Amino acid sequence: MDISLQGLYQWIQEQAKYGLFIVLIFLVLYFAAKRAWIGMVGCIIGLAGVGIFILNPDIISEVATWFGEKLNMS
Numbered sequence: 001m002d003i004s005l006q007g008l009y010q011w012i013q014e015q016a017k018y019g020l021f022i023v024l025i026f027l028v029l030y031f032a033a034k035r036a037w038i039g040m041v042g043c044i045i046g047l048a049g050v051g052i053f054i055l056n057p058d059i060i061s062e063v064a065t066w067f068g069e070k071l072n073m074s
Helices: 006-034 037-055 059-071
Strands: none
Touching: 006 037, 037 059
16 A cells, blocks of 8 residues: 655645745735835735746756856866
8 A cells, every 4th residue: 555645745835835926916906006116016026936946846856056157166
């Protein structure tokens, strides 16, 4: 019998994605109503960055490897 948490992991990932989109919609509407365009753009960029890591968590190791290579100047 193979017991894994893959199904639970996928469910949590999907729910986080929905929550992120709901937060994005509310914040964009809030900033648009206040006519705070810089805040709205900053919110979109910030949540997009978080969303990348939720939709593709393997990219964290790729970014860390790339950043490590850039810091190694020898």
